[in-house]
Amino acid sequence: MSDHSLALAATKDSVRGDRCEVAGGCPASHEAGYGVRGVLTWWRGSDDVRAMNDDAAATEFSRLVTAVLRRFFAQNGCAELAVAEAAAVSGRLWALVRERGLPRALLEGECGVSGGMSEEACAPLVGRVLAGANDDLLAKTVTQLVKACFYPEFTVCRDSFREVAKDGSCKRQELARVRQRVSGTHCVDCPHWVALTPAGHGELLQREWRGAPGIREENCGVFLPEDFRALRRWLHARARV
Numbered sequence: 001m002s003d004h005s006l007a008l009a010a011t012k013d014s015v016r017g018d019r020c021e022v023a024g025g026c027p028a029s030h031e032a033g034y035g036v037r038g039v040l041t042w043w044r045g046s047d048d049v050r051a052m053n054d055d056a057a058a059t060e061f062s063r064l065v066t067a068v069l070r071r072f073f074a075q076n077g078c079a080e081l082a083v084a085e086a087a088a089v090s091g092r093l094w095a096l097v098r099e100r101g102l103p104r105a106l107l108e109g110e111c112g113v114s115g116g117m118s119e120e121a122c123a124p125l126v127g128r129v130l131a132g133a134n135d136d137l138l139a140k141t142v143t144q145l146v147k148a149c150f151y152p153e154f155t156v157c158r159d160s161f162r163e164v165a166k167d168g169s170c171k172r173q174e175l176a177r178v179r180q181r182v183s184g185t186h187c188v189d190c191p192h193w194v195a196l197t198p199a200g201h202g203e204l205l206q207r208e209w210r211g212a213p214g215i216r217e218e219n220c221g222v223f224l225p226e227d228f229r230a231l232r233r234w235l236h237a238r239a240r241v
Contacts, residue, residue, distance in 0.1 A: 049237040057238065058094050064234055065090035065145065067227040072141050072182050075222055081138075089138070092129045093145060102239040103152045112154030114189065117147055125150075144182045148228075149235060151189035161185045162208040173211035175219055183232075184223045193232035198224070 052060065066086040073081045106112050122143065129142045161172045171177055172185045185205060186192055192201055201224055209216055216223055 049234060049241060052241075054098075058091070060234065061094045061097070062087055062090040064227070064231040065093060068145065068182055068225070068231055069141055071221070071225060071227055073137065075179055076137060078137055088131075089129060089133075089142065092131060093142070093149065096125055096128060096146070097149055100150065102235060103150060105236075105239040106153050106155065111156055112152060114154045114156075114158055115152040117150060122146060140180065141182055144188055148183070148188035148232065153191075153236070153239070154189070155191045155195070157190055157192055158187060160187055161190070161205065162210070164210060168210065170210045173209065173216075173223075175211075175215055175222065178219075178222055182225070183228050184225050186224075188228075188232075193229050194236045198226060198229065201229075 049057075066083065069086045069089060070081050070083075073079070125146050126139065126143050129146065130139060133139075162170055163172065164170055178184055182188065183190070183193075192204070196204065202220070205216065205224060
């Protein structure tokens with residue numbers, strides 16, 4: 001299956017036409033003219049997330065994480081991750097989320113500060129989710145998913161997706177590098193995932209594109225994976241429950 005087909009399949013599986021208002025008072029995309037306070041159209045509204053009981057939340061989290069896991073393995077040319085294995089991984093990650101809680105949701109008017117997680121803090125969490133699995137690609141995927149769940153919320157993009165080297169290139173726009181990232185061109189905690197619609201996000205990346213012509217269009221599901229957007233937006237809403 002092509003990268004574009006994978007993206008379409010993920011989108012059809014996860015995108016619905018409900019609406020959600022995203023809290024926060026700073027522009028997540030000042031250069032694009034989009035703000036995080038706008039009303040967005042996305043796969044499920046925050047009211048639906050708030051209405052979920054623990055079992056329903058666990059099931060939905062597993063569905064979203066499983067979609068990311070299986071797509072990531074496929075885009076790296078590996079055998080498709082079994083549904084049962086993906087569900088076991090997502091179950092252990094959900095247990096961590098339940099234990100630690102998600103990062104504090106920003107209050108109205110807060111911008112937040114981008115942050116990270118040290119190797120010393122991240123490694124034990126990744127180890128718990130892997131539960132002894134000895135697979136380099138799975139470890140890479142889980143590491144990024146752990147960071148996506150536990151990095152603090154903020155609302156102004158770091159602009160890493162368009163940082164230009166001396167030779168005029170941007171490493172976040174090189175296909176070989178981006179294949180190794182569950183979140184494509186953008187950081188796992190980039191506020192654009194929540195603040196922009198898929199169309200608006202695509203337009204933003206197109207305006208700032210410095211990679212080879214045609215590569216972005218041919219590999220849109222790698223550079224801007226919609227299954228990852230669905231996960232990020234669900235986590236954003238869940239943090240407000």
